[in-house]
Each structure stands twice: as C-alpha cells, then as structure tokens.
Amino acid sequence: MRILIVLAHPWQGSFNRAIAGRAEEALQALGHRVSFRDLYAERFDPAMPAEELIGAPPDPVLASHFEGVREADGIVIVHPNWWGQPPAILKGWIDRVLRQGVAYEFPADCDAAGIPVGLLKARAAVIFNTSNTPLEREQAVFGDPLELLWRNCVFQFCGVDTVIRRMFSTIAGSTAQERAAWLAEVEAIVSAAFPKSA
Numbered sequence: 478m479r480i481l482i483v484l485a486h487p488w489q490g491s492f493n494r495a496i497a498g499r500a501e502e503a504l505q506a507l508g509h510r511v512s513f514r515d516l517y518a519e520r521f522d523p524a525m526p527a528e529e530l531i532g533a534p535p536d537p538v539l540a541s542h543f544e545g546v547r548e549a550d551g552i553v554i555v556h557p558n559w560w561g562q563p564p565a566i567l568k569g570w571i572d573r574v575l576r577q578g579v580a581y582e583f584p585a586d587c588d589a590a591g592i593p594v595g596l597l598k599a600r601a602a603v604i605f606n607t608s609n610t611p612l613e614r615e616q617a618v619f620g621d622p623l624e625l626l627w628r629n630c631v632f633q634f635c636g637v638d639t640v641i642r643r644m645f646s647t648i649a650g651s652t653a654q655e656r657a658a659w660l661a662e663v664e665a666i667v668s669a670a671f672p673k674s675a
C-alpha cells in the first residue's frame with residue numbers, strides 16, 4: 478500500500494515528530510511505500526494565492542501534494558492540538574491540497590450547494606494528536622473540535638469512511654515510560670489500520 482504521512486510540528490525534537498517517525502518505521506516494516514511530508518521542514522506555504530483560488534494550475538510543490546493524496550491508499554496525520562485546531566500550516570494544507578477536483582467533486586447534476594462526492598481512494602485515515610488537556614475536560618469543556626474536523630468535515634467529506642483518531646494527553650509532565658507506551662500504541666494502531674498486503 479502507499480501511505481501518506483503528514484506531520485505538522487515545527488520542532489524536530491517534539492513528541493509529534495517521534496509519533497510520525499514511529500508510524501513511518503512501522504509502516505515501512507510492513508512493506509508499505511511511505512511518503513513522508515513534514516510541512517514545517519519543507520516550509521509549506523499555507524496561504525492560498527488568489528490565482529490558485531480562481532483556478533490557476535498548481536505549482537510543482539502543490540502538484541506533488543495533489544499526487545500524494547490522490548495516490549494514497551492510507552493517510553496518517555500527526556499534529557498537536559493548538560487552540561482546538563491544527564497548526565495553521567496544516568490548515569493551509571487542507572485548504573490548498575484537499576481541494577475540489579482533487580479530494581471531492583460535485584456531481585454534474587448538482588450545484589455547488591449540493592452534496593459532494595469524495596474522490597480520495599484512501600481506505601482509512603489515522604489522526605494522531607497530542608495535547609495538554611485531559612480527555613474528559615477536552616470533551617466536556619471544549620467539545621473536542623478536532624474530532625468533528627477530521628472525521629466529518631475533512632475525511633468523510635472526501636470519501637474516507639474509516640477514520641481512526643487518537644489524542645495523546647497530557648504531554649506536559651508525561652514520563653519516559655508513558656511516552657514509550659504511547660509510541661508502541663502508535664505502532665499498533667497503524668499496523669492494524671494498514672496491515673501487510675497479501
């Protein structure tokens with residue numbers, strides 16, 4: 478399988494980087510072809526140019542992101558919870574890469590207010606998040622907005638019905654043993670979502 482990993486964290490020493498790295502290693506060990514896009518490392522530009530919005534063809538970097546999501550049999554997203562949202566660089570990636578004609582389309586017999594059809598062929602998406610809020614408080618006080626964003630607004634909209642999300646918390650104050658156990662969980666989750674091809 479071809480698996481796309483998208484990481485949005487500015488620091489190479491972060492736990493998010495460790496999550497993405499463990500996912501990459503596990504998926505490669507299963508024989509998958511992994512494409513790893515580290516958005517900060519490649520300085521992905523999250524700001525959509527006006528000409529792109531009105532239909533200009535993508536530049537080569539954006540075209541390579543289009544190809545990555547189109548070809549992916551599975552997608553893994555890794556990012557911290559920043560104000561209940563992904564870091565802005567990843568929001569820009571959603572805006573610019575998961576665009577009409579790439580990730581979804583409106584059928585010929587409906588207008589742009591109709592129900593779109595998803596175009597992504599990925600059989601599953603896995604989202605790993607980190608935060609410093611205990612899960613019960615995240616759900617009770619903030620409503621866990623990342624759950625709605627990734628499951629409903631993004632992946633189901635784009636035709637990916639199997640969405641697996643794991644929020645690791647709290648990172649602040651976590652022990653080396655806890656982080657090791659979380660990384661083992663990362664490996665188990667991606668291995669179950671994307672088993673070795675027959």
Ligand SMILES: Cc1cc2nc3c(=O)[nH]c(=O)nc-3n(C[C@H](O)[C@H](O)[C@H](O)COP(=O)(O)O)c2cc1C
Nearest residue numbers: 491492493494557558559560561607608609610648
């Ligand atoms: C700009 C910013 C906004 C943040 N917003 C939240 C938040 O809304 N909820 C939360 O639990 N943690 C928040 N945090 C804490 C991060 O989620 C936390 O530092 C991160 O998940 C730790 O993982 P890391 O070691 O890979 O950076 C925020 C951190 C930053 C820098």
